[in-house]
Amino acid sequence: xSRILTEAMAAYGFVERQFMLLKRYWMWELVWLxxxxxxxxxxxxxxxxxxxxxGARLDTNHLILYLLTGSLLWGYLSGLFWDISHIVSWERxxxxxxxxxxxxxxxxxxxxxxxxxxxxxxxxRTLLMLGLVVLFFHLDLGxxxxxxxxxxxxxxxxxxxxxxxxxxxxxxxxxxxGSQIAGIVEGILLMVSGVYYETSVLPRWMQIISAFxxxxxxxxGMRRALVEGAGLGHLLDCLLPLVAMGIILIPLGLKVFxxxxxxxxxxxxxxxxx
Amino acid sequence: MNRLRDLANYARVMGMSEHALEIVNVSKTFxxxxxxxxxALGLRRLSSALRRRRTRTxxxxxxxxxxxxxxxxxxxxxxxxxxSTLVRMISTLLxxxxxxxxxxxxxxxxxxxxxxxMINRVSVDAAFFKKLSAMENLIYTGRLYGLRPAASEExxxxxxxxxxxxxxxxxxxxxxxSRGMQQKVAIARGFLSSPVLLLLDEPTxxxxxxxxxxxxxxxxxxxxxxxxxxxxTTHDMAEAEGLCxxxxxxxxxRVIAFDTGDGLKAMCRKDDVTPTLxxxxxxxxxxxxxxxxxx
Numbered sequence: 001x002s003r004i005l006t007e008a009m010a011a012y013g014f015v016e017r018q019f020m021l022l023k024r025y026w027m028w029e030l031v032w033l034x035x036x037x038x039x040x041x042x043x044x045x046x047x048x049x050x051x052x053x054x055g056a057r058l059d060t061n062h063l064i065l066y067l068l069t070g071s072l073l074w075g076y077l078s079g080l081f082w083d084i085s086h087i088v089s090w091e092r093x094x095x096x097x098x099x100x101x102x103x104x105x106x107x108x109x110x111x112x113x114x115x116x117x118x119x120x121x122x123x124x125r126t127l128l129m130l131g132l133v134v135l136f137f138h139l140d141l142g143x144x145x146x147x148x149x150x151x152x153x154x155x156x157x158x159x160x161x162x163x164x165x166x167x168x169x170x171x172x173x174x175x176x177x178g179s180q181i182a183g184i185v186e187g188i189l190l191m192v193s194g195v196y197y198e199t200s201v202l203p204r205w206m207q208i209i210s211a212f213x214x215x216x217x218x219x220x221g222m223r224r225a226l227v228e229g230a231g232l233g234h235l236l237d238c239l240l241p242l243v244a245m246g247i248i249l250i251p252l253g254l255k256v257f258x259x260x261x262x263x264x265x266x267x268x269x270x271x272x273x274x
Numbered sequence: 275m276n277r278l279r280d281l282a283n284y285a286r287v288m289g290m291s292e293h294a295l296e297i298v299n300v301s302k303t304f305x306x307x308x309x310x311x312x313x314a315l316g317l318r319r320l321s322s323a324l325r326r327r328r329t330r331t332x333x334x335x336x337x338x339x340x341x342x343x344x345x346x347x348x349x350x351x352x353x354x355x356x357x358s359t360l361v362r363m364i365s366t367l368l369x370x371x372x373x374x375x376x377x378x379x380x381x382x383x384x385x386x387x388x389x390x391x392m393i394n395r396v397s398v399d400a401a402f403f404k405k406l407s408a409m410e411n412l413i414y415t416g417r418l419y420g421l422r423p424a425a426s427e428e429x430x431x432x433x434x435x436x437x438x439x440x441x442x443x444x445x446x447x448x449x450x451x452s453r454g455m456q457q458k459v460a461i462a463r464g465f466l467s468s469p470v471l472l473l474l475d476e477p478t479x480x481x482x483x484x485x486x487x488x489x490x491x492x493x494x495x496x497x498x499x500x501x502x503x504x505x506x507t508t509h510d511m512a513e514a515e516g517l518c519x520x521x522x523x524x525x526x527x528r529v530i531a532f533d534t535g536d537g538l539k540a541m542c543r544k545d546d547v548t549p550t551l552x553x554x555x556x557x558x559x560x561x562x563x564x565x566x567x568x569x
Contacts (some may be wrong), residue, residue, distance in 0.1 A: 107386070262369070268368055271368075
């Protein structure tokens, strides 16, 4: 029991540390929030202008919600992916990696603590932005199934946690190239998962890749819940792949990370700062 | 069942194990891409096979050392002699290629968590979250070692006070503290978890003479009051002589001499003249302590 408590306390220590850092870097947080808002509003204006651009009669509310769901969700998922996949890079930048890795805690608590912060922070930030854009564009969310959307978001977070943990091994093993490769993986996910379009418009080979991306099912499920107001029964074909991916990716991610950690301990790469 | 295991562990730590630290025939080799020779030869466009040429360097070579509980053992050596690599292997941050290391009977490779609970380390580079204050960094460290914030804060204030840290700066961001102050916080971090084995890797580098003395006094106190075992690497001969029960001299990854300070001096005595420890070091290694060689 005391072991579980110690691990829980350590995991909370990471959450607390990240919030303390958030407080210290509040100016940057404000910058990123404003930047994110500008990006999201720009996407919203794209929806507003589409009717005059094409001359066709469109359901503008539907179109804006469709695009904004993609933009906001991508903001959340990419933030989550970045925070988890850069668990190691962050410590390298600060030079604290060796102290964290020699602390008497399991890697699961370490990753869980960092992920928990990323999820809580991401959800608060996304909800704040959603509220602001709804007010800005006078969007009608009367039909939306907000509870269903939160279920999709919660389950998707776990799939992304596993995926991010697997990618986190790259900066661990290669301080020079790991972060760049993680960025490429993120870019590919953005392209194939249908952030601003249906994946059916992609070439066949890209559609095959998109079937393996948790973001594809998250975006699809969120749109159905928020734009169409679909109930949980109609979200099952999105939720089940996400649950399956979480079940596979979380243990696989931890295994890959542990393997990477042992590799670094064998070759002396933990020492290097970047 | 858990209670039985706890009792067994307690017995192991409290003296059933003969040595606090056992380092037995430990070796570590690093493989490095041979960039320097390529550049020296102007061979930037070699074939990929040649480009992958790598050199193997034995950083720690068949080192053995047995440190009894409550002892302070020193490791002296020029830069690049393998001191920090040895400390990293004991800290579970590096895996030995050969041999084994145990801390109170726990193997650093097979039982890293058990080892990590008993050790802590202070290294020459005071690495912290620079935007966070000294206290925030220490509270975070305390959480990782199972300490509640109130307990961490109380202990941190006590240790920092003993080290002569200016208490009015305790909530200042680390990046605003001087190098010496940062090093004192690093030392406080190492002592915070009350480790039974403390690894001090050049802990007083960068400190002024008064601060250096404060740290050395605190190390002695830690041994006297808590029976902590300490492994100290240093470039400061007076520090090694003043603190260490025994001193190992490491050169090119090998232990070339191991004795008390007086024993080492006696080993190199010539014509009834007793050399200083620094002279012993130069005599044995053929190098000065500050010779330029990266580790």
